Amino acid sequence: MPVTHKTLVKSKQGSNAQSQQKPLAAKTAKVVSKKKDEDDGTEIGEGGDEWMHGKTLIKPPDQLDLTEAELKEEFTRILTANNPHAPQNIVRYSFKERSYKPISSVDQLAVHFFLEGNLLHRDSDEARRQKAKQGLPDEKATVVTETEDEKLETPGGGEDGAHSVDSKTGKKEQKLTNQFNFSERASQTLNNPLRERGCQTEPPPRASFSATANQWEIYDVYLEEMQKQEKNKEKAKAVPKKEDDKGKKKLTLVETQSDDLTKVAKVAKIIERMVNQNTFDDIAQDFRYFEDASDEFREQEGTLLPLWKFQYDQAKRLSVTALCWNQSYKDLFAVGLGSYDFTKQGRGMLVFYSLKNSTYPEYNYPTTSGILCLDIHPDRPYLVAVGFYDGCVAVYNLKEERPEPVYKSSSKSGKHTDPVWQVRWQKDDMDNHQNFFSVSSDGRVVSWTLVKSELVFTDIIKLSLVGAVSEGPEGVPPPTMACGTSFDFHKQINYLFLVGTEEGKIHKCSKAYSSQFLETYDAHNMAVDAVKWNQFHPKVFISCSSDWTVKIWDHTIRTPVFIFDLNAAVGDVAWSPYSSTVFAAVTADGKVHVFDLGINKYEAICQQPVVAKKKTKLTHIEFNPVYPIIIVGDDRGYVTSLKLSPNLRSKPKEKKGQELPRGPEVEIAKMEKLLSLLREPENSKGRTESWCQTDYGPQALDFRR
Amino acid sequence: MAEVEETLKRIQSQKGVQGIIIVNAEGIPIKTTLDNSSTVQYAGLIHQSVMKARSTVRDIDPQNDLTFLRIRSKKNEIMIAPDKDYFLIVIQNPSD
Numbered sequence: 001m002p003v004t005h006k007t008l009v010k011s012k013q014g015s016n017a018q019s020q021q022k023p024l025a026a027k028t029a030k031v032v033s034k035k036k037d038e039d040d041g042t043e044i045g046e047g048g049d050e051w052m053h054g055k056t057l058i059k060p061p062d063q064l065d066l067t068e069a070e071l072k073e074e075f076t077r078i079l080t081a082n083n084p085h086a087p088q089n090i091v092r093y094s095f096k097e098r099s100y101k102p103i104s105s106v107d108q109l110a111v112h113f114f115l116e117g118n119l120l121h122r123d124s125d126e127a128r129r130q131k132a133k134q135g136l137p138d139e140k141a142t143v144v145t146e147t148e149d150e151k152l153e154t155p156g157g158g159e160d161g162a163h164s165v166d167s168k169t170g171k172k173e174q175k176l177t178n179q180f181n182f183s184e185r186a187s188q189t190l191n192n193p194l195r196e197r198g199c200q201t202e203p204p205p206r207a208s209f210s211a212t213a214n215q216w217e218i219y220d221v222y223l224e225e226m227q228k229q230e231k232n233k234e235k236a237k238a239v240p241k242k243e244d245d246k247g248k249k250k251l252t253l254v255e256t257q258s259d260d261l262t263k264v265a266k267v268a269k270i271i272e273r274m275v276n277q278n279t280f281d282d283i284a285q286d287f288r289y290f291e292d293a294s295d296e297f298r299e300q301e302g303t304l305l306p307l308w309k310f311q312y313d314q315a316k317r318l319s320v321t322a323l324c325w326n327q328s329y330k331d332l333f334a335v336g337l338g339s340y341d342f343t344k345q346g347r348g349m350l351v352f353y354s355l356k357n358s359t360y361p362e363y364n365y366p367t368t369s370g371i372l373c374l375d376i377h378p379d380r381p382y383l384v385a386v387g388f389y390d391g392c393v394a395v396y397n398l399k400e401e402r403p404e405p406v407y408k409s410s411s412k413s414g415k416h417t418d419p420v421w422q423v424r425w426q427k428d429d430m431d432n433h434q435n436f437f438s439v440s441s442d443g444r445v446v447s448w449t450l451v452k453s454e455l456v457f458t459d460i461i462k463l464s465l466v467g468a469v470s471e472g473p474e475g476v477p478p479p480t481m482a483c484g485t486s487f488d489f490h491k492q493i494n495y496l497f498l499v500g501t502e503e504g505k506i507h508k509c510s511k512a513y514s515s516q517f518l519e520t521y522d523a524h525n526m527a528v529d530a531v532k533w534n535q536f537h538p539k540v541f542i543s544c545s546s547d548w549t550v551k552i553w554d555h556t557i558r559t560p561v562f563i564f565d566l567n568a569a570v571g572d573v574a575w576s577p578y579s580s581t582v583f584a585a586v587t588a589d590g591k592v593h594v595f596d597l598g599i600n601k602y603e604a605i606c607q608q609p610v611v612a613k614k615k616t617k618l619t620h621i622e623f624n625p626v627y628p629i630i631i632v633g634d635d636r637g638y639v640t641s642l643k644l645s646p647n648l649r650s651k652p653k654e655k656k657g658q659e660l661p662r663g664p665e666v667e668i669a670k671m672e673k674l675l676s677l678l679r680e681p682e683n684s685k686g687r688t689e690s691w692c693q694t695d696y697g698p699q700a701l702d703f704r705r
Numbered sequence: 706m707a708e709v710e711e712t713l714k715r716i717q718s719q720k721g722v723q724g725i726i727i728v729n730a731e732g733i734p735i736k737t738t739l740d741n742s743s744t745v746q747y748a749g750l751i752h753q754s755v756m757k758a759r760s761t762v763r764d765i766d767p768q769n770d771l772t773f774l775r776i777r778s779k780k781n782e783i784m785i786a787p788d789k790d791y792f793l794i795v796i797q798n799p800s801d
Contacts (some may be wrong), residue, residue, distance in 0.1 A: 216763030264727055267793045268712040270773055270786040275719050278782060278799040360715055 013192045019393060068573075070658040114571040197519060251432070273356045280358060283307050287355070287629065292645040300599050302647035304605045307629060308337070308358035309383045310639040314366070315349050320375040320633025323620040328381040330626040331355040332362065335639055338370020338389055340619070345370060345389055350396065353639065365396060365403050377434065387420030393438050393448060406577045409448065414457035416440035421485045423646045427494070437489070439499060443481030445509070461514050463501060485527045492538055498555075501527025506543055508555060521558055523551060530572050536580035544573040550585050552597075554675060562601070566593055572620045574630075578649060586618035586632055594648050597674055606648055610640055716795060723781065726794040728752060735791070747783075751794055755787050 090103045120127040200276035211217070236330035277284050287307050295302060315337045322336030331354050338348040348370035352363040369390040377383040382398040386405070392415045394405035409415040418441030425436045426447070435449040443463040449456045463482040490496040495511040496518075504526055524545035525532075534540035540561070544550045546569040551560035568587035576582040581597040590613075594606040611618065611634055620633040628644045706768040717725055717738060724739035732752035737744040771788040781798040 042751055106762075214760060214764060216767035219763075219767035263788065264791050264793060265709045265712070267788040267791060268716070271784060271793045271795050272712055272716050273720060274773060274775070274784045274786065275716050275795055275797055278784075278797055279721065281799060289739040353742075359719070360712075558801055 025304070037380065081108070083110045085110065092660070104330075105387045206481060209234075226231060260291040271355075272360070273354075278359050280308065283358075287627070287643060290643065292647075295645050295647040297645065300605055300647070302594060302649075304594070304606060304608045304610065304642040304648075306610065307641040307643055308355065309639060310353045310358055310361075310641070312349075312351055312361055312364065314364075315351060315637040318347075318370070318637045319617075319635035320348060320619050320637060320639060321348075321370065322373050323631055323633050323639070324374055324376050325622055325624055326376050326381050327378045327625065329354075330624065332381075333622070333624075333639075334374055334376055334384060335633060336371035336374040336386065337637060338372055340635070348388065350374065350384070352398070355641070360700065363398055365405075366393075372419050373422045373438075375423045375425050375436065379428075380434070383425075383434060385423045385425060387423045387438050387440075389419045391416035391418055391420060391440060391442070393420055393423060393436075395434075395436075395450060395455070407450055407453070409455050409457065413455055416442050416444065416446070416551055418442040418483065422487050424487070424489055426489070437487070437497075438631055439484035439487045441483035441485070441502065443483060445484060445487065445499060447511075451621070459514070460511055461499075461509055463499060463507065481689075483527075486529060486531050488532050488541070490533050490538070491535060498533070498541060500531040500543060502527040504528060504545065504547070506531055506553075519558070521553060521554070521560075523553075523705040524549065529570065530574075532573065532575055534580055534671065535575050535577055537668050538647060540580075540671060540675070542573055542575065544570040544585055546570065548587075550583075562597070564593075564595065564604075566591075569617075571618050572622055574621050576623050576649075577625045578628075580668060581674065582648065584621055584623070584630060586621045588617040590614055590616050590618055590634070592618065592621065592630070592632060592642070594644070596650065598670055599647075599650065606644075606645075610642060611636075611638070719797070721798040721800070723796040723798060725796075728792055728794065730790050739796075745796060747796075751783070752787060752792075755785055756794060759787060 023601065030338065052487060086106050086108050088106060090106050091100045092103055093099070094101045103356055120130070122128075139528055146429050172285060211292055286305060290305060292303055292305065318337035319339055321338040321340065322334070324334045324336075326332040326334070333353055335351045335353065336348070337351065339345055340486070348367040350363075350365040350367060351361045356475050367386075367388065369388040369392065371386055372389055373387040375385045377385070384396045384398065385396045386396060387393070393409045395407040397406040400406065416438065420438050420440045423436055423438045429435050433449050435447055435453055437445060437447050437460065439445050445460045445463070447458045448458050449458070464485050482505070484499050485502050486500040488498050490498075497509055497511070499509055500523065501507065504522065504524035506521040506523040506528055507517040508521070509517050522613045523543050525547040526545050528543055528545050531541060534542070538554060539554050540552060542550065542552050548567060548569060550564040550566060550570055550573050552562035553560050564585075566585060566587050566588040568591070571588060572584045573583060573585040576584065579596070581596070581599075582595065584592060584594045586592050590609045590611040592608050592610050593604040599605055602653040610632055613636075616638075617633050617635045619635055623630050628649050629641050631639050631641050633639045687697055712727060715724060724737065724743070726734050726739065726744055726747055727736040728734050728751070732748055733745045734748040739747070750761045754776075755771070755774060758774050762769050762771045771787055774787070776783040776785075781796055784795045784797065786793045
């Protein structure tokens with residue numbers, strides 16, 4: 001509505017038709033769009049009056065005075081596009097017709113404004129000329145545009161091409177592309193989509209391995225290989241033993257599974273010995289190295305140095321009844337324990353000690369009956385023959401684990417009816433069976449042969465009483481059997497052996513003759529406790545008895561060569577293995593007497609008590625075959641080891657410049673020399689001998705106090 | 706098995722023995738009479754020593770083998786007896 005107000009205002013102000021017609025005509029185009037009535041002009045004018053009541057109308061002086069009727073006269077105004085100023089009747093002279101003609105159509109255009117500009121169309125000639133005039137610096141800028149223009153125009157025709165050629169000659173250094181139909185084209189092949197495919201295998205199992213290759217490792221491996229091969233060979237041979245193998249395999253499996261300490265057994269043993277060596281270090285040193293220096297000053301005397309003492313807890317109440325060194329293992333010895341007391345018979349024990357371990361035995365076998373004697377096989381050091389108080393004999397195999405003997409005689413198989421006092425191994429018989437002899441109080445000397453798993457016995461000889469056979473009362477025939485208490489086999493002459501009896505006689509027997517003795521010696525007043533052949537001289541043997549004497553014999557002579565009275569019951573006597581003239585005896589007063597006939601024919605060169613308590617009786621003595629020690633057993637179950645001082649081990653002195661011949665010949669010669677001294681007055685053999693006197697001079701006699 | 710136990714007991718009761726350790730081939734102590742830390746220490750150190758000693762002996766002569774090793778020190782003596790799978794260590798003070 002405000003627009004209309006403006007028009008109103010203008011129309012009112014421009015009541016002068018002339019002055020207002022031109023702007024009205026110019027605006028007719030616009031105003032036409034808005035419809036207006038003629039009435040509006042006046043009515044609105046009135047409205048305007050009301051609206052602008054502030055203003056008062058001022059009549060111009062030259063305004064026409066009209067009457068009211070004239071005022072209300074309506075004038076029609078029409079808006080047209082005609083130029084009102086354009087002449088409507090233009091006449092022009094036409095030379096053709098030689099007259100004036102009216103022009104029907106009159107140009108209605110009214111130019112309101114006219115300005116000359118200086119813009120040229122670029123394609124027009126003038127523009128081109130100007131470009132050419134502008135010259136080179138504008139080339140580049142215009143190239144693109146021109147080329148573009150050319151592109152646009154090329155489909156039109158070749159004329160433009162000519163132009164473009166012209167325009168181009170001015171341009172140098174430009175790539176000559178095919179101007180006609182150059183088109184850059186690119187194409188891309190289809191790219192196959194990339195796919196990654198992988199597969200992973202399981203990595204091979206890895207184990208890290210490290211080893212060193214030493215000389216000894218290689219050696220070990222070779223050894224194992226060889227053993228395996230040997231086993232394979234054995235398996236190939238022993239096919240029927242498959243079941244055993246399976247059984248063994250099961251055993252071995254069980255063993256390896258358990259975390260067992262049995263494998264440590266061997267090592268533990270070694271350690272025990274080492275610890276013992278440490279504990280008894282001084283003894284061990286003495287054993288090896290100590291030589292009593294004072295012996296140099298004591299010409300004819302020697303001493304015994306106490307070394308280890310062996311005792312076993314469980315053997316405390318038993319007395320040592322047998323001792324034997326092992327020939328192969330020079331530090332191992334066997335101790336038989338039992339009891340000599342008739343009233344105190346009980347169990348016994350077989351114990352093996354090693355010098356390397358003095359606190360605990362290597363092997364021990366408890367037995368039901370007391371042991372009285374034992375012997376270790378000289379060739380097979382694991383076989384031990386044992387004689388019991390109850391008359392049985394048994395053989396133990398040290399290699400086996402079980403505590404029972406491998407063989408044992410029973411009452412069926414000819415066991416003795418009385419205690420077995422001595423056993424001795426013999427050489428293998430013709431069938432390569434081991435055999436041993438035993439002598440017992442029942443008067444039989446029996447040979448036992450180990451056949452497979454049995455002991456087969458053979459009576460070798462029956463000891464009969466020699467002498468007066470008096471008939472007892474009521475015509476009962478008196479017992480004709482003597483009781484054998486000891487025997488010994490000759491070292492060189494195999495069939496020859498000596499038997500000592502309870503009556504005090506010594507019989508020289510042969511294996512071949514079963515009923516007769518070769519010789520009988522009236523040896524002692526009481527039972528012969530021990531009889532031993534000399535280790536070197538083939539003719540000499542020694543015997544001892546509880547009648548306090550030790551006697552040395554030449555077996556060709558029926559009377560003793562030497563007699564020694566030791567003031568106490570002699571338990572045992574033993575020759576030394578290194579000298580033919582040295583022997584040792586033990587007595588019930590706890591003393592050890594060592595004699596060397598080469599040095600002193602009358603007295604012991606050493607008499608030494610070796611046990612603490614005087615009441616202890618020494619029962620057995622043995623020399624070690626290699627080391628200069630002796631072991632002594634007593635009736636309390638202890639075994640004491642003693643080292644012989646140098647004087648006791650003397651060898652014949654060397655003469656200057658002469659090499660000393662070693663070996664048994666020397667010893668034999670030594671003994672022979674001694675004997676020859678005593679044998680000279682052989683003429684007076686016929687005289688009857690008494691026990692304490694011989695005709696061979698006072699030299700052999702030993703009066704004690 | 707019982708024999709071994711007995712033997713070990715006897716060793717332990719010997720005078721001056723401070724302890725016994727049994728070590729397996731890999732150097733791990735199996736049985737011991739000492740406390741844990743000492744055991745572990747002894748086992749580890751001695752294992753190496755024994756391996757070295759054994760190697761020495763065998764390198765000189767592959768047919769030879771180590772039977773036992775004694776290490777005597779001012780205060781005590783360590784005795785080691787090696788075996789194929791185990792070895793036994795005993796510590797003793799011999800002057801007691």
